[in-house]
Amino acid sequence: MDRSVAYLDNQATTPVDPRVREAMLPFLGQVFGNPHSRDHAFGWDAANAVRRSRADVAALVNADDDEVVFTSGATESCNLALRGVAKAAPDRRRRIITIATEHPAVIETVRDLGQTGFEVVILSVGSDGIVDLDHMDSMLNDRTLVVSVMAGNNEIGVLQPLAEIGAMCRHYGVIFHTDATQAMGRIAVDVDDWQVDLLSLSGHKMYGPKGVGALFVREGTPIAPVFAGGGQEFGLRPGTVPVQLVVGLGEACALAVDSWRADAKRIAELTNHLKAGLMESCPVIRFFGSMERRLPGSLSVGFGWPAHEVIAKVSDRIAVSTGSACSSDSTEPSRVLRALGLNDEAAASGVRISLGRFNIDKDVAAALNAFSRLPVAQEEYG
Numbered sequence: 001m002d003r004s005v006a007y008l009d010n011q012a013t014t015p016v017d018p019r020v021r022e023a024m025l026p027f028l029g030q031v032f033g034n035p036h037s038r039d040h041a042f043g044w045d046a047a048n049a050v051r052r053s054r055a056d057v058a059a060l061v062n063a064d065d066d067e068v069v070f071t072s073g074a075t076e077s078c079n080l081a082l083r084g085v086a087k088a089a090p091d092r093r094r095r096i097i098t099i100a101t102e103h104p105a106v107i108e109t110v111r112d113l114g115q116t117g118f119e120v121v122i123l124s125v126g127s128d129g130i131v132d133l134d135h136m137d138s139m140l141n142d143r144t145l146v147v148s149v150m151a152g153n154n155e156i157g158v159l160q161p162l163a164e165i166g167a168m169c170r171h172y173g174v175i176f177h178t179d180a181t182q183a184m185g186r187i188a189v190d191v192d193d194w195q196v197d198l199l200s201l202s203g204h205k206m207y208g209p210k211g212v213g214a215l216f217v218r219e220g221t222p223i224a225p226v227f228a229g230g231g232q233e234f235g236l237r238p239g240t241v242p243v244q245l246v247v248g249l250g251e252a253c254a255l256a257v258d259s260w261r262a263d264a265k266r267i268a269e270l271t272n273h274l275k276a277g278l279m280e281s282c283p284v285i286r287f288f289g290s291m292e293r294r295l296p297g298s299l300s301v302g303f304g305w306p307a308h309e310v311i312a313k314v315s316d317r318i319a320v321s322t323g324s325a326c327s328s329d330s331t332e333p334s335r336v337l338r339a340l341g342l343n344d345e346a347a348a349s350g351v352r353i354s355l356g357r358f359n360i361d362k363d364v365a366a367a368l369n370a371f372s373r374l375p376v377a378q379e380e381y382g
């Protein structure tokens, strides 16, 4: 890795916090037991570690310990949430509602369920990226099975009004899932404040390891497993729990409980500094998505040039991206920016800049320096 390049792509993944790595190391060494071995101390030690981690995850989202199911990451959590409730659905609830700016983990899963007899409703968002609550309300009824709306967007950072949507879902007896992957450790996450029944999160977006995540399942939510196997994770997610990864996720959650507020404040200050500097150096700059309701550290910026050209010019100094590490072609207009009503030219210009816990003033200076070398685009666009 080239350490002279400042990492400003924390929405794609975050570095593992050194304290997380330290917590994991014993579980790659002497503490190797299978947490499901009930007959000896090797198993008990592993099981205790898993139990502590479950409590740490639960504490961060204000859940009970036995409402946390460990998975391989947010993609699996979203799949288990949506496919699991679809499998357990009563015949009269056939509608699934989501929004146009969801991560593929949700939108592709929902589309897939649409092929198996469910009615899929994908709601549009406003030019600020936020779903219209009246529109949501008009689509909800007592034949709706589940609503899935993300907390913070992975590409543009916009926050959705989850508490309001949660209240609506309760009113109609509809299950409410949120993909909170980007929100963890960045804003307050409380499953009761949002009235969510299912919440997906991922280790590697919150300074933990890759390959582990969790699904919060509110007690009493009708959901069936999608894999068959041993009865691990309350029968919902069979397979041996990866103790070392789960310990890393637990530590990441414990650190987030302690530091998210201070992190958010510091990161927001750095981001404001960056934003002000960019506006000074680039006269035709645009920022995409609501500037009020967004994750700290997240900017979606148009410089008046196609994003992949901008990125090619700055990549020797900073790591930024077109927004979605998961879509194949970075020269295509962004699906998320198109959903905001932008034309193809504007939607292909969005550069995602995302700051995190380990960014410092020097990184902002590097970004300002790198972007200041861009030729100035003359025209208003989009």
Ligand SMILES: *Cc1c(COP(=O)(O)O)cnc(C)c1O
Binding pocket: 011, 012, 072, 073, 074, 075, 076, 103, 105, 150, 152, 153, 154, 179, 181, 182, 201, 202, 203, 204, 205, 211, 212, 213
């Ligand atoms: C990264 C991400 C995912 C996928 O998480 P994995 O743990 O990599 O599977 C899902 N949703 C959102 C919003 C994300 O940012």
